[in-house]
Amino acid sequence: MPLIRIDLNRTAPLDRARIVGDVVYAALRAVASVFENDKFQIVTRHGAGEIVAPEAGYLGVTYTDDLVIIQITWNAGRSVAVKRALYRQIADGIAARTGIRRTDVFINLVEVAKENWSFGNGEMQYASA
Incomplete structure (x- = not known):
């Protein structure tokens, strides 16, 4: 745990997905003790019109074709402070390493109970007895 989904434009440089994935993983290790x-990680590249964001922006944030959407599914229970620090470290790291604007880094957390994972063998590795 966690499971990371990274969605980005098909025209993005080929190494962008790897860099974004590395930044997310490093932030999770540093901030959230993963x-x-x-x-x-699952990376999906999309063609024109397959990543849709409000043209006028949302909540004061505007987006370009460099928009990267990151969805993190992880165990519930981390504090708001940890989540806030994670968002900041991911956005800062992606901006520093790729030149993408921080406003083009969209992050969504999905929190699940520990028993909602099986890492193989049909077992529930994180569940208590």
Whole structure:
């Protein structure tokens, strides 16, 4: 845990997905105490018109074709302070390493109970007995 989904424009540079994934993983390790080697990521590249954001922006944030949408599914229970620090570190890291504007880094957290994971073998590794 966690499971990361990264959605970006098909025209983005080829190394962008790897860089974004590395930044997200490093932030999760540093801020949210995610275990080493716990790096499960799904990257999807989209054609024109397949990532839709409000043309006028939303909540004072405007978007470009560089928009990267990151969805993190993880165990429930982390504080608002941890989440806030995670968002900031991811946005800052992606901006620094790719040149993408911080406003083009959209992050969504999905919190689930520990028993909602199976890492293989049909087992519920995180569930209590």
